[in-house]
Amino acid sequence: RKEVEQDPGPFNVPEGATVAFNCTYSNSASQSFFWYRQDCRKEPKLLMSVYSSGNEDGRFTAQLNRASQYISLLIRDSKLSDSATYLCAVKVGRRALTFGSGTRLQVQP
Amino acid sequence: EPEVTQTPSHQVTQMGQEVILRCVPISNHLYFYWYRQILGQKVEFLVSFYNNEISEKSEIFDDQFSVERPDGSNFTLKIRSTKLEDSAMYFCASTPDRDTQYFGPGTRLTVL
Numbered sequence: 001r002k003e004v005e006q007d008p009g010p011f012n013v014p015e016g017a018t019v020a021f022n023c024t025y026s027n028s029a030s031q032s033f034f035w036y037r038q039d040c041r042k043e044p045k046l047l048m049s050v051y052s053s054g055n056e057d058g059r060f061t062a063q064l065n066r067a068s069q070y071i072s073l074l075i076r077d078s079k080l081s082d083s084a085t086y087l088c089a090v091k092v093g094r095r096a097l098t099f100g101s102g103t104r105l106q107v108q109p
Numbered sequence: 110e111p112e113v114t115q116t117p118s119h120q121v122t123q124m125g126q127e128v129i130l131r132c133v134p135i136s137n138h139l140y141f142y143w144y145r146q147i148l149g150q151k152v153e154f155l156v157s158f159y160n161n162e163i164s165e166k167s168e169i170f171d172d173q174f175s176v177e178r179p180d181g182s183n184f185t186l187k188i189r190s191t192k193l194e195d196s197a198m199y200f201c202a203s204t205p206d207r208d209t210q211y212f213g214p215g216t217r218l219t220v221l
Binding site (some may be wrong): 049 | 152154157164207
């Protein structure tokens with residue numbers, strides 16, 4: 001089983017739609033969770049950390065479900081500029097990040 | 110806002126040649142990382158560095174790779190004898206607290 005798994009997509013959604021991505025992780029000792037956004041051939045940019053209580057930043061909401069070992073990202077009111085690949089990353093203790101392969105989102109006019 | 114910077118943005122080299130990729134982490138950060146991403150694949154961890162020594166490395170980081178912090182600002186990744194399969198984007202990242210990592214723009218390495 002892969003350490004971090006994501007549906008590769010692509011998710012094709014119209015502008016204004018709500019879209020949700022899930023990411024599952026295999027190591028139950030994982031302690032820190034993140035969503036990064038990556039544009040084509042660019043670096044991963046931190047979108048948000050994911051806390052146990054869930055967190056929201058504008059149109060973006062992240063949730064953590066430790067029992068089922070997954071994190072989710074919800075994007076409301078999608079914009080064309082949201083088109084990108086969304087990377088899930090997890091960390092065990094002080095170790096480095098383990099990334100998923102990413103989910104590609106294409107927002108269409 | 111402070112950023113991680115990397116040079117060069119693109120490096121083309123012949124197989125068997127040595128390359129050095131350079132990074133300037135954010136100035137008050139203490140933990141530094143190198144990751145790579147082969148085209149179309151996921152971002153993979155190579156090595157982490159703290160207090161002038163390697164704190165963790167992956168299976169990818171074999172004897173062909175080395176890292177150094179030659180002065181107070183630069184953090185370098187050296188590949189001694191490049192192979193075709195080393196062609197990838199190499200990202201440097203830094204963090205003040207071993208938690209949230211900030212990535213540089215990457216160096217695209219092409220090995221011919």
